[in-house]
Amino acid sequence: MHYHDNVDYPPLLSRPNVFFPLLAAVFAGLWWFNAGDSAIGRLVAGIIPEGASPATQTLATAVIVTAFLAFNIVVVMRLPLRQQVWLVWGELAVVILLFFYSFDLSFAFIQRKIGFLLTQGLVTTLYISAVSITIATILALMGAIAKLSSNGIAQGIAHFYTSLFRGLPLLMQIYMIYLGLPQLGYVVDAVPTGIAALSLCYGAYMTEIFRAGIESIPKGQWEAARALGLRPGAVMTRIILPQSMRVIIPPTGNQFISMLKDSSLVSVVGVWELMYLARTQGQTEFRHVEMMITASLIYWLMSIVLELIQKRIETHFNKAVTR
């Protein structure tokens, strides 16, 4: 819970009436889906005598996996909280990596391609995302201030803008800019198209985040700043925005992570970013899965980096409140 109570309720998993039904459910699930015939079953197959019937194999697999899970829970529960979190995180990461590994990947192929994937694909993805994030932030700030202003024209534009760009699929926006603008006589390159579509779309979402953040600051803060003689610009930049950052940062971090991955949509107009290369590089040698998994891991790692950055910024803007 966010604010700790001072009652030691027994942890959910330490209660027999939760622990044993959970194990039973896992066992039943493994049995139901014929686990003996799966990749897990093949891992277990080494231990049981050869030539056993499929039923025996599934039974053995279910028993072993369930027992391992039970043992794991008991061990993890004895650790301090932080270690629990990290250990469980690590275990799940191992499971997902095993899942990838089970595809019988050609690591030689990945090794051959990863350099190009990073220097061309990752760099392009990062470039597009970074520029789009910057423009989207500026658009969002302008949109939010316009929506809260007493200027009817600005409000009208801002309302139309958020409505349109939140209402159209991002993919459609990319096509419209890339294929539609040439009708007006402006031929736009693929990369600027991607940046424009991502900026406009995410700027629209973030406008609402910024607006809510600004509105979360109590009236008294505006009044105190105005009573001191601060002008509207100073009230906004010195008093209101720094405080609304606490509210704005977490959902904005979400948007950044989301945009990083949505930048893959730009591949439809042929930008050589990570997703495009993952698709095309795999095609030549029918090694799709290798490239997809490599690209997935790269996206994931970048998201983790963004998560960490978001955490640092949050701590910074919370310092006045957390004492």
Place this chain on the structure above:
Amino acid sequence: MIPAPQIAAGAGAGGAAIEILKLSKWYGALQVLHDVDLVVDRGERLVICGPSGSGKSTLIRTVNALEGFQRGEIRVGGVKLTREPAVVEAVRRNVGMVFQQFNLFPHLTVLENCALSLRLVRGLSGPEARERSMHYLTKVRIPEQAGKYPAQLSGGQQQRVAIARAIAMQPEVMLFDEPTSALDPEMVKEVLDVMVGLAEDGMTMVVVTHEMGFARQVADRVIFMDAGRIVEQAPPEVFFTRPQSERTRAFLQQVLPH
């Protein structure tokens, strides 16, 4: 350089700091101020009391344009208050305000709370602003908290910082909107003591409060408002001993200790 408190710039000790003429204000169909007339002299200490909803806060908030009004006229230091940016800015520079809820800026330290407007509005340099802020923080007896954030201070300390922030701007008039109403009882005195000190320095003060002891000790004049009208005004010795109106007597019976 530590500037002396400004009193009665130009007009001599007698001129009016605030003149309010036939002021009326409505919230939609509800009239909250009815033709209020009020003149506050320079150096005068005025206490306004009255039941909640009587319009006393609204009245003082019209003086620095935190509230608008529909009819009547307000002059602050001789300047007629309009909605012109230059006029409102000039008035707000000369009128300090302290709020019931303190309204300190939580993301700034105590020192930055005071220094920000000195830099942005008064145009002081960083070191000048900090020096003057420290001077006024010392005046409200809280210089040792300068590096802390508002959330780390008690209510009484926060309100004293709010007073320092306002008087550091060296206004000609100070408005107090129920400055002790949000405080725990044991912290009321430290804030009132600071306000008494300010009164002794000759600051023009308009104080909306229920602290009748403060009114007795400091006020030159006490005003009783009810339902958007000034019902009675008198020096404290008259106001508390021989109130004229029945409504004032009923109110005083409610707020004075038995």
